[in-house]
Amino acid sequence: MKKWIFLLFSVTLLAAQGPANAQLLKRIKNEVRSRVENHVVNGSGNAADKAMDRTENAVKKVVVQDQSGSPAPEPNGPSASAAANPPQAASSYNKNYDFVPGDRIIFQPDMRAEADAELPARFTVVRGTAEIQTYEDEKILHLQPDAKTTVEPLMDSARYLPAQFTLEFDLLFENDRDYFAYVSDFVVGFGRKTDRDYYYKGLYSLVIHGTSKGSFGLSGTQSYPEGLQAAFTGNTWHHVAVYVHDHIGKAYIDGYRVHATNTLPVGAESLYIRADRYGVKMKNIRLAAGGEDQYHKLMTDGKLVTHGILFDVNQSTIKPQSMGTLNTIAKLLQDHSDLNLEIDGYTDSDGSDENNARLSQARAEAVKAQLVSMGIAEARLSAKGYGESNPVDTNDTAEGKANNRRVEFVKK
DSSP states (O other): OOOHHHHHHHHHHHHTTTTGGGGHHHHHHHHHHHHHHHHHHHHHHHHHHHHHHHHHHHHHHHHHHHHTTTOOOOOTTHHHHHHHHHHOOOOOOOOTOOOOSSSSEOOOOOOOSSTSSOOTTTTTEEEEEEEEEEEEEOOOOOOHHHHTEEEOOOOOOOOOSEEEEEEEEEEHHHHHHHHHHHHHHHEEEEEOOTTTOSSSSEEEEEETTTEEEEETTTTTEOOOOOOHHHHOOOTTTEEEEEEEEEEEEEETTTTEEEEESSOEEEOOOOEEEEEOOOOOEEEEEEEEEEEOOOOHHHHHHHHEEEEEOOOOOOOOOBBBBGGGHHHHHHHHHOOOTTOOOEEEEESSSSOOHHHHHHHHHHHHHHHHHHHTTTTTTTTGGEEETTTTOOOOSSEEEEEEHHHEEEEEEEEO
């Protein structure tokens, strides 16, 4: 009962602070409503209580900041440390990294509002056990060990994979023993919706064999580069990316391209994800429809919309996996010396207009600085932040918001 009284008091206090807290107030109300419903359905379970405790602590923090005269942090705004820490170059992926995400996001689950120990709302669990967990202050999808746990994206259509698509996610194996390099598989399978074999089958699969080797499609098992094997260990996060266009496929782990094939069977309509002997944590899962030739699109439309330039939460620090898109843009500029670009940053609608404008400007300037560091003359580039204006999709779904968070390159 204390929790409900405190939350009602805190919500009332936030409402009195005026429109600046409107977005935050809305999010808290929705979060409370979700947790109350979950609490009623599941009784007085620990997961619901812990989720409510975190919501209560978040409200306390905001109220204290408001009373001290300092602005409360906006969900989409820059953190207090953003101004003190200038953007850093995304240098851990080299100039040969060429993965570029598709230009229309079709699946990107937002797990922030889901309760721990509950089934994932955006996945169908077809084998074993999977649940939402909080890990390192983030919500993650956990695939339980020893059950060959298998999940599928929960989609409106049974046939959702286009002929050209990209898939990305961050992966953590829950094991750091030496022999783990060889004794456990992780599988992403691609096939027709009628395929129900969740081992290696379907039309083709990406298989990560421990941390030492893998396979993709019909190309056979290949050992990973020595540098990747040394870095690709259990209990650390690694970024996995897949590109498919008809029979052509490429797969990447961190900054390495580990597979390239032109023998993929055509016609995959859906995908599944399967763990093996050890538990797996996943986050930042994103499926996107592939784009056209980028230079042709830039010349035809006058702009290039990208979703592959990613930033740390509420900051303008560019993530290393952005280098595929940045390398592509840099090469376009190097190959076409008469091409000048305005870099436009956009956010979704979470947070205040002012903070979103400030954050998008900082991110656009960070992209400009990165391209200059890659050898592009500063005079050929300009940067402008547009915040949440000019949305290209709805702000009512996770995928819509992800499409609105973008960097556009406009021909000048």
